[in-house]
Amino acid sequence: MSTNMGSGAKTGSTMSSEMAEQPQVLARLAARFDSIAGQVRAAAAPDGPVKGVAFLARGSSDNSALLGRYAIEQRTGLPTSLVAPSIVTVYRQAPELYRGWLLVALSQSGRTPEIVDIAARYAACGATVAAVTNDPDSALARAARLHVSLDAGPELAVPATKTVTSQMLAILAIAAGLTDESETAGFQADVDRIPAASATILADPEPVERVAKSLAEHRRLAVVGRGACYxxxxxxxxxxxxxxxxxxxxxxxxxxxxxxxxxxxxxAPAVLLAGSGPADDDTRALRSDLSARDARVIEFGTGPAADAEWPALGSMAECILATIRGQQLASALAARLGIDPDEPTGLNKVTLTH
Structure with missing residues (x-):
């Protein structure tokens, strides 16, 4: 990896500070989980049962959307899709067949022009729009029938951290809202454990710092997971x-x-993310194949060979914990290499794609 030793590592970086806020942010959102699920249940299908769920997002929000696709398909069996924005904005295809669908639009700022524009087009075609943002006064929030506010506080570092994990939790609340009310308790039991589990991870950075030392000289690597860890x-x-x-x-x-x-x-090493879900043994099984290629293998997860652990939840909620371990890895490598993680070269906090 290239280094930028002139700037010096920011041991007190904004990214690190915002990562440390995650247990509190997640706890606030967990306290609203049942309420959000109820709002989704009331708003999602004003004219009959929800026909399907589409997710609209870019960047980190797109990764949160993928968790939503897994959670909703697993819990409800509803068809889901990830919207390709260019189909609407470049190829000019109107989403006319999405009447009766729920469109979940995710944008941390709520200001990305194409996300706002496409959400409005889906609404005009009869879809119910639920927006997930960190700004209740944003254009996207105003364009939606239902807005889920992350309540994460200002996020200043370019690499999104607390807004990503809170988006993931908000997505799980939306998934709960698409099930029978009696099933929400099953979600809630997992959700109640997330704030403490995230605090446990953040209080244990040393294993990831050791991994960062071994990876610091590599410029290429793969990160592999399946199911909730993908x-x-x-x-x-x-x-x-x-x-x-x-x-x-x-x-x-x-x-x-x-x-x-x-x-x-x-x-070119591989970082494996493998928790306690039914898909994770498949990821762990890659160790032997990778070792045969003389590739260094790092494992984060709940197994006995994990280089850095997270608490086992046995559910889709483990995606949040795996994501925090990944944040720690990026932050630790930045510190080791003397890179300022708050302002990556050539990137802006809000990317105004159209």
Whole structure:
């Protein structure tokens, strides 16, 4: 990885401070979880049952949306999709067949022009729009039938941290709102454990700092997970890309076997994210294949071989914990390499795509 030793590592970086706020942010959102689910249940289908759920997002928000796709398909069986914004903005296809669908639009700022524009077009075609933002006064919040505020406080560092994990929790609340009211308690039991579990991780940075020392000389790496850990793998890779400028790529363990595993070797390690869910043993099984390629293997998760652990929840909520471990890795590598994580070169906090 390239270094920027002139700027010096910011041991008291804004990114680190905002990461440390996550237990409190998540606790506030967890306290509203049942209320959000109830609001979704009331607003999602004014004219009959929800036909399907579409997610509209970019960047880190897109990774949160992927968690929503998994959670909703697992819990409800409803068809879900991730909207390709260019189909509407570039190819000019009107979403006329989405009447009766729920469109979940995610934008931390609520100001990305294409997200606001597309949400309005879906609403005009009969979809119910639920916006998830950190700004209740944003254009996206005003355009939606239902707004879920993250209540995360100002986020100043370019790499998003507390708004990503709070988006993920908000998505789980939306998923709960699409189930029968009797099932919300099952979600709530997992949710109530998240703030304390995230605090446990943040109080234990040393294992990740040791991993950062071993990865500091590598310019390429893969981040791999499956099921609940797949969105976290994509988000971790994004954090490494934007914070360090490293060629990190996120994969599902299944897709990884279909060719990308070939990029790993002595100069390209793999970070495996594997928790306590039914898909995670498949990720752990990659260890032997990667070792045969002489690739260094790092594992974050709940298994006995994990280099850095997180508390086992056995549910989709573990995506939040895996994401925090990924944030720690990006932050620790930035500190080791003398890179300012708050202002990555050439990036802005709000990306105004159209």
């Amino acid at each position: 969105p976290a793998a994509l988000e971790t890779a994004l954090k490494l890309q934007e914070t360090l400028g490293v060629m990190a790529h996120g994969f599902s363990s299944a897709d990884f076997r279909h060719g990308p595993i070939a990029v790993c070797g002595p100069d």
